[in-house]
Amino acid sequence: MNEMGKPPVPGIGLTAKYPELGTGPVDTSIYHEPEIFAKEMEAIFKRSWYMIGRTDQIPKPGDFFTYELPGFRLAVLVCRDRDGNVNAFHNVCSHRGNVAEHRAEGHCNGLFTCRFHGWSFDLQGNLARMRDEEGFFGADKSKMGLKKIPMDIWEGFIFVAPVDEPYQTLTEFLGDQGRDTAGYPWGACTQSYQFETEIGCNWKLAVDSPSEVYHIPVLHPNSAAPTMMAAGNPHGRLLDVELKGPHRTNSHYSVLAEPKPVQKLAYFHAQAAQNVVQSDLEYEFPKGINPTRSPWWTVDLITFFPALSFTLSAHMYTAHQVWPLSANRCLYQQRVFVRPAQTAAQRFGQENTMVEFRDVVMEDLSTLERIQRSLDTGQIKQFYYHDHELALRHQHQAVTDILAQYDREQAGKSV
């Protein structure tokens, strides 16, 4: 149990800090109209960067992974070259367009060889070998390498942009949120699980899902609620919501309630990460984590607009990434990052963390296709947001503002 006494119950008043967001109900059309979705693809998603992995997945020269960006139909090949640099290419053989590397991940001896006709590319994307080159009429190999895709790295996370000329740099894209959360020991959680699922809902509903905790006592009564609700926070209110341009952070507190029996094994005998108050951190947080510096802090939800969020505590974090597929479909990806197990016992703690988190996510996702049905059939035309659902109100405003700005840009072009 916590020894700091009874924590304060957060009050109402978060939304009042941002009067420009208003307090009224919001129109739901951005959650289901195909024309708005098409505009979002141009105005938001083609102008964004996407996290596709971590540099520690490819520690040695020759290590690589491939990935197809959901919704964009872009195949990407990421590798580490002999100088130690991470390179990212469109995974498209310059001969006839098959993938240059067909495997999901692995190590190559310095050449990626297309399984169609055997052309080979080196770790910097140069075309190293055209099989039976004599028959190619003097084609210039030096101009036929793999095409680079815009790529940059933040805190060990590899991001790519789905266009040839990014709208802004990765640093600009991540903005104050990236600056304020750099320095957390992101790289200490070297072990990860990853799962994904397609959901029949607009991308914003999937982003909304962890972005408010007003639902916790009701949707998570036996799982998350006992810790997040304990000690007199019956509605699961937040410590704070901090808005930074289009990005935002929800800061949560909780205290350790009586753990369930298997949780006790995981926490006390297997060093599983606990989402409870930490009194003995071995490092100092950057200012964007636990932004209120509350001694009751346990978890932040760090959101990078539009569709990447981290649920982060002192010793573990998860990454939620949502890929838009249509006005009412998206791909939801979840990565659970934990610290390496020093002993076989700690391996049990890792599995406990993953299973609990996954089951809580299954609770969260249960509502999304039902909400989308209500939207698609016109049964709900407005959303009423609680003060502590501020993150959703902010997202609505950010999307609406960007689409209006995009309309002005387009009108300016056509004059």
Place this chain on the structure above:
Amino acid sequence: MNHANLPAGFEALEVFTSDWVLPDAVARMGKRQASTMEDIKRFYHAMLPQGVAALEYLKQFALGALPPEGERLLKLMLALAEVAPAVEWYNNQRVTDGFSVQRIRYLRQIPDNTVQA
């Protein structure tokens, strides 16, 4: 000749090794979904009292350095982690009114018994 599947002291769990020692997290998730609550609870209530002793045993080893009987004990404990919410949170294999776990695809798992850095 020793036919024990598990380290000494865990004989009471031998009966579970054929059903609950599974290759990975995906197989454990499938096993929970495919089992009756009666079978899950029988496994859970047999494992729980041995949990501290099992973890004390497992603490002696680095991953990758477990003897085969120790690896089986670890896998039983990983299966306990998988079924715990079914018993402690839901009294059901499935998440109450939840999104179907059968709809998720694992792209990456932590290997059960490989050294971690």
